[in-house]
Amino acid sequence: xxxxxxxxxxxxxxxxxxxxxxxxxxxxxxxxxxxxxxxxxxxxxxxxxxxxxxxxxxxxxxxxxxxxxxxxxxxxxxxxxxxxxxxxxxxxxxxxxxxxxxxxxxxxxxxxxxxxxxxxxxxxxxxxxxxxxxxxxxxxxxxxxxxxxxxxxxxxxxxxxxxxxxxxxxxxxxxxxxxxxxxxxxxxxxxxxxxxxxxxxxxxxxxxxxxxxxxxxxxxxxxxxxxxxxxxxxxxxxxxxxxxxxxxxxxxxxxxxxxxxxxxxxxxxxxxxxxxxxxxxxxxxxxxxxxxxxxxxxxxxxxxxxxxxxxxxxxxxxxxxxxxxxxxxxx
Amino acid sequence: xxxxxxxxxxxxxxxxxxxxxxxxxxxxxxxxxxxxxxxxxxxxxxxxxxxxxxxxxxxxxxxxxxxxxxxxxxxxxxxxxxxxxxxxxxxxxxxxxxxxxxxxxxxxxxxxxxxxxxxxxxxxxxxxxxxxxxxxxxxxxxxxxxxxxxxxxxxxxxxxxxxxxxxxxxxxxxxxxxxxxxxxxxxxxxxxxxxxxxxxxxxxxxxxxxxxxxxxxxxxxxxxxxxxxxxxxxxxxxxxxxxxxxxxxxxxxxxxxxxxxxxxxxxxxxxxxxxxxxxxxxxxxxxxxxxxxxxxxxxxxxxxxxxxxxxxxxxxxxxxxxxxxxxxxxx
Numbered sequence: 001x002x003x004x005x006x007x008x009x010x011x012x013x014x015x016x017x018x019x020x021x022x023x024x025x026x027x028x029x030x031x032x033x034x035x036x037x038x039x040x041x042x043x044x045x046x047x048x049x050x051x052x053x054x055x056x057x058x059x060x061x062x063x064x065x066x067x068x069x070x071x072x073x074x075x076x077x078x079x080x081x082x083x084x085x086x087x088x089x090x091x092x093x094x095x096x097x098x099x100x101x102x103x104x105x106x107x108x109x110x111x112x113x114x115x116x117x118x119x120x121x122x123x124x125x126x127x128x129x130x131x132x133x134x135x136x137x138x139x140x141x142x143x144x145x146x147x148x149x150x151x152x153x154x155x156x157x158x159x160x161x162x163x164x165x166x167x168x169x170x171x172x173x174x175x176x177x178x179x180x181x182x183x184x185x186x187x188x189x190x191x192x193x194x195x196x197x198x199x200x201x202x203x204x205x206x207x208x209x210x211x212x213x214x215x216x217x218x219x220x221x222x223x224x225x226x227x228x229x230x231x232x233x234x235x236x237x238x239x240x241x242x243x244x245x246x247x248x249x250x251x252x253x254x255x256x257x258x259x260x261x262x263x264x265x266x267x268x269x270x271x272x273x274x275x276x277x278x279x280x281x282x283x284x285x286x287x288x289x290x291x292x293x294x295x296x297x298x299x300x301x302x303x304x305x306x307x308x309x310x311x312x313x314x315x316x317x318x319x320x321x322x323x324x325x326x327x328x329x330x331x
Numbered sequence: 332x333x334x335x336x337x338x339x340x341x342x343x344x345x346x347x348x349x350x351x352x353x354x355x356x357x358x359x360x361x362x363x364x365x366x367x368x369x370x371x372x373x374x375x376x377x378x379x380x381x382x383x384x385x386x387x388x389x390x391x392x393x394x395x396x397x398x399x400x401x402x403x404x405x406x407x408x409x410x411x412x413x414x415x416x417x418x419x420x421x422x423x424x425x426x427x428x429x430x431x432x433x434x435x436x437x438x439x440x441x442x443x444x445x446x447x448x449x450x451x452x453x454x455x456x457x458x459x460x461x462x463x464x465x466x467x468x469x470x471x472x473x474x475x476x477x478x479x480x481x482x483x484x485x486x487x488x489x490x491x492x493x494x495x496x497x498x499x500x501x502x503x504x505x506x507x508x509x510x511x512x513x514x515x516x517x518x519x520x521x522x523x524x525x526x527x528x529x530x531x532x533x534x535x536x537x538x539x540x541x542x543x544x545x546x547x548x549x550x551x552x553x554x555x556x557x558x559x560x561x562x563x564x565x566x567x568x569x570x571x572x573x574x575x576x577x578x579x580x581x582x583x584x585x586x587x588x589x590x591x592x593x594x595x596x597x598x599x600x601x602x603x604x605x606x607x608x609x610x611x612x613x614x615x616x617x618x619x620x621x622x623x624x625x626x627x628x629x630x631x632x633x634x635x636x637x638x639x640x641x642x643x644x645x646x647x648x649x650x651x652x653x654x655x656x657x658x659x660x661x662x
Contacts, residue, residue: 003649005555009514009526014555015645078637078645091533092526093554147643149636157635166637174641176341183340195340195423202422223424224336224345274636295639303634304488306409306497308605308626310478310505314346314409318334 002079002098004171012175015098017078039075040162042067042109049073052103053132055125068122069129070106077102078168085142085171101137101169105129105148111162114152116261123254124247126165130277131250133167134243138282143169145177145281148242153272156299165275173281180278181290188289196291197238199223204236209323212259216252219260221319221326227301228317229268229326231260233294240287242279257294259331264298267329272299333410333429335502343506346429348409370406371493373398373440380404383434384463386456399453400460401437408433409499416473416502432468432500436460442493445483447592454585455578457496461608462581464498465574469613474500476508476612479573484603487630496606504612511609512621519620527622528569530554535567540654543590547583550591552650552657558632559648560599560657562591564625571618573610588625590662595629598660603630 003016039047045063049072056068073081079100087096107115107126115123130148137146150165151157173181187195203209203220211231212219219233233256239245245253257275264273279292307313334347370378376394380403387399404412410431418427438446438457446454461479468477481496482488504512518526534540534551542562543550550564564587570576576584588606595604610623638644 007553007555008530009518010510011514012555012557013643014557015643016649017645017647018649090554091537092529093533147637147641149639151635151637155633157633157637168637168641170641170643174643176639176642179341179642183342187339198423199339202424206422222338223421224338224343226343226345274639276636276639276641297639302486302488304480304482304605306478306480306482306488306499306607308480308507308607308628310499310501310607311507311510312344312346312478312501312505314348316348318347318349 001083002077004096004098006094008092008094010175013172015078017098038111038160038162040070040104040106040160040164041111045070048104049075052136053129055129065109067109069108069125071129071133072104072106074102074104074166079170096171099142099171101140101143101167103133103167105133105165105167107163107165114163114265115150115165116258116265118258120251120255120258123258124251127250127254127257128247130165130167131243131245134279134282137167137169138243140169142171144283145170145173146279147174147177148277150273150275152274153270153299155272156274158272177278177281181281181287184287184289184291194238194289194291196234196293200234200236208320211263211323211326212256214252214255216249217256219256221323223319225315225319225322226313227297227299228315229264229298229300229322230315230319231264231296231326233257233260233296234291235293238288238291240280240290240292242277242292244286245292253294257296260296262331263326263329264296266331267326268298268300273297274299332414333408335427335429337425339423339425341506344503346409348429369442369491369493371401371435371437371491371495372442376401379435380406383467384460386460396440398440400439400456402460402464403435403437405433405435405497410501427502430473430502432471432474432498434464434498436464436496436498438494438496445494445596446481446496447589447596449589451582451586451589454589455582458581458585458588459578461496461498462574462576465610465613468498468500469574471500473502475614476501476504477610478505478508479608481604481606483605484601484630486603487605489603508609508612512611512618515618515620515622525569525620525622527565527624531565531567539651542594542654542657543587545583545586547580548587550587552654554650556646556650556653557644558628558630559646560595560629560631560653561646561650562595562627562657564588564591564627565622566624569619569622571611571621571623573608573623575617576623584625588627591627593662594657594660595627597662598657599629599631604628605630 042065053071054067057066079098085096146169148167209221275296373396384402385398388397410429414430416427477500479498515526540552606627
């Protein structure tokens with residue numbers, strides 16, 4: 001059983017995921033199936049655990065061809081779906097069982113196409129799948145947070161080529177999100193406004209860091225990006241919870257995501273990248289101060305000792321230059 | 332002039348280091364000198380900016396051969412030593428000039444030897460150099476914090492092979508350290524004890540995560556390591572400030588560091604790694620709750636979307652297994 005351990009000083013949680021390793025000197029993740037067959041391609045539905053969501057064909061009979069988007073449990077999960085948390089103290093330390101869900105969202109049946117190459121309608125289907133899984137997993141009272149993310153390219157941690165994203169349901173709210181929620185709450189206490197709404201307002205007025213906008217979403221380089229070409233996609237209207245977005249607005253989100261990724265891919269020579277959806281924790285009421293969004297981070301620089309040791313990042317590309325460059329990339 | 336920008340939500344600072352980049356599509360760090368000559372080797376003292384510290388020969392005349400440890404400004408600094416901070420608001424955002432020091436500590440004249448292969452006496456000389464630079468830079472009232480760190484191997488961000496470490500003096504205390512200081516303060520308010528002293532006590536009693544100890548320092552795998560084989564080196568006696576350590580105790584720190592690195596190098600097939608010295612901020616009084624230490628992080632796993640998005644880390648090797656493995660590595 002994997003284990004969740006809390007750092008006693010800063011409160012950072014770590015997943016000790018023993019199921020993913022074999023011996024102390026063989027610790028790299030490996031998910032490639034024997035024989036090199038892609039388990040995410042149509043016709044190989046039996047090579048993955050049984051699907052928990054499907055679109056494009058009826059749900060029963062399950063695990064057949066003909067789907068558009070398919071969600072399956074990760075065969076090598078970081079957390080296990082069965083069991084109780086069993087929180088306990090170990091001297092001055094805290095631990096609990098590594099209970100959670102770890103699922104794979106297979107974004108298209110087509111092995112040869114990347115998320116940025118799908119149509120707006122296809123990317124919208126992917127966001128619908130994200131929403132459906134969050135709505136379903138929210139019923140499990142053990143979970144406090146669901147992190148949706150994508151690793152594209154091996155430099156960004158992907159181990160299988162066929163385009164997919166992932167979600168991990170966690171029994172705790174991750175510190176990165178908690179820090180954002182706390183910061184947004186401080187701003188709201190002071191000004192009675194959402195800081196993300198303020199940022200969207202300033203970015204749309206200033207325009208120097210703007211990459212793309214449509215009626216409902218705006219994509220821009222943040223003021224203090226950790227990485228060159230880091231891009232945030234933020235709803236223009238206030239909404240704390242990703243899963244509360246109606247389907248119409250998710251299609252605008254999909255368009256903004258697709259255009260942003262296509263600009264990064266075309267402009268920067270197809271870099272590896274990660275994106276993460278940050279949303280309000282599952283058990284919290286809708287928030288006037290927090291605002292869901294997507295953070296896209298191309299894997300262009302390395303996290304080295306300075307970044308590890310300080311939490312500071314060194315970014316050689318001003319976001320204004322990055323935005324100007326990306327605005328000009330035609331997609 | 333590089334710029335320091337603060338994320339308005341979480342307060343994370345980013346260095347926008349334009350001097351290190353050339354064009355938006357060429358952003359990888361490159362420090363290799365033309366012709367391939369190593370600028371850190373004896374006889375090439377004119378290939379680096381003039382030395383700010385030297386041991387093994389007299390300081391004047393400067394920049395000649397015959398040294399044991401040599402400290403020089405980084406030719407491609409992330410921050411600039413000249414100028415005022417000029418803190419200012421940009422709408423809802425904060426910025427200041429990227430004022431700071433960025434120095435390289437050349438640990439030995441011998442191009443062929445790595446830090447882990449030096450003698451205890453030689454590593455002690457390196458720690459003396461760290462201390463001397465902190466004591467000197469502390470006089471500059473613009474600086475609040477000095478981060479000492481090492482990138483070893485290209486997977487850990489090193490761009491030159493000749494063994495060296497770095498220090499960056501900053502006008503703000505990095506968030507990572509501020510989080511540790513805050514966590515340690517909370518523990519002290521509750522229990523009137525230093526949490527690091529408590530951890531050292533529990534680890535020395537429990538012994539399952541212990542890697543090495545001598546009279547003054549202990550090396551162990553932390554309870555919640557971010558990375559397989561992450562190892563902390565902590566003074567057994569309470570001390571908040573690295574630069575307050577007397578020379579005798581620094582020789583014990585050097586021994587613990589050298590043994591730890593040699594075990595990692597021998598046991599794990601010479602991985603890339605980073606280490607960082609975490610110490611009390613320059614302008615704070617000596618602290619009863621904070622405790623300086625070194626964090627060594629081998630570059631064995633990748634930081635992917637989940638880690639970026641959550642601050643959570645997934646670690647496939649339990650620290651007890653890592654410690655047992657490292658204890659058995661003979662060095």
